[in-house]
Amino acid sequence: FDWRNIMKYGEHAFGVINADPEVLTDYSIILEAMLEACKRNNLTSLGYMHHTFPYPGGVSVNIMLSESHFTIHTWPEHRSATVDCFTCGENNPFDTVATFCELINATVEKLEVIQR
Numbered sequence: 001f002d003w004r005n006i007m008k009y010g011e012h013a014f015g016v017i018n019a020d021p022e023v024l025t026d027y028s029i030i031l032e033a034m035l036e037a038c039k040r041n042n043l044t045s046l047g048y049m050h051h052t053f054p055y056p057g058g059v060s061v062n063i064m065l066s067e068s069h070f071t072i073h074t075w076p077e078h079r080s081a082t083v084d085c086f087t088c089g090e091n092n093p094f095d096t097v098a099t100f101c102e103l104i105n106a107t108v109e110k111l112e113v114i115q116r
Contacts, residue, residue, distance in 0.1 A: 008115050010068060010088035013097050015111035017083055021076035023104050025057035030072055030104070034063055037099040043067050043091055067091055072100075080109065086116070 023029050027050045038045055044066040051060050056077040063070045068086040070093075075081065083100070085093035094113050101108060 010086055010091075010116055011093050011113055012084075012086045012116050013093035013111060013113045014084045015082070015097075016109040017081050017097075017101055017106040017111075018079050018109055019081065019101075019104050019106035021056075021079055023106075024074035024076040024079070024081055025052075025059065027052050027059040027061055030059055030061050030074065031063075033100050033103040034061060034070055034072060036103055037096050038063060038065065038070060040099050041091060041096045043070070043087065043096060070096060081106075083111070 031048060031050060035045060046064045046066055048061065048063045053059070058074045058076055060073045061071070065087070067088050071084040073082045083097050085096050087093045087096070094111070097111060
C-alpha cells in the first residue's frame with residue numbers, strides 16, 4: 001500500500017481553550033460566536049444542536065457544516081472547553097477556532113491541526 005497516493009480530505013483542528021465560566025454556561029453566546037466564526041471564515045452551516053447540562057451548566061454545541069463540523073463542549077467549573085473543527089476543501093479550521101476564541105475572549109491552551 002502506497003501512503004503517498006492517499007487523498008487529503010481536509011484539516012482537523014482540535015484542542016482546549018480557556019474562557020470566562022459565565023460565557024461557558026450560556027449556549028446562546030457560544031452558538032452565536034460559533035456561527036459568526038463560521039460566517040467570517042466562509043463555512044456553510046447546515047444546522048446545529050445544543051444541550052445544556054445540569055449544574056455547573058456546561059454546554060455542548062455542534063454545528064453541521066457543508067464542509068464537515070464544528071463542535072464545542074464546555075466545563076465552566078474548570079474555565080475550559082474542548083473545540084473540534086474539521087473542514088474539507090480550502091477552508092482552514094485553525095482560523096475558525098481562532099475567530100471563535102476572539103469573539104468570546106478565550107485563550108488557547110492547546111490546539112493541534114492535522115491533515116486527514
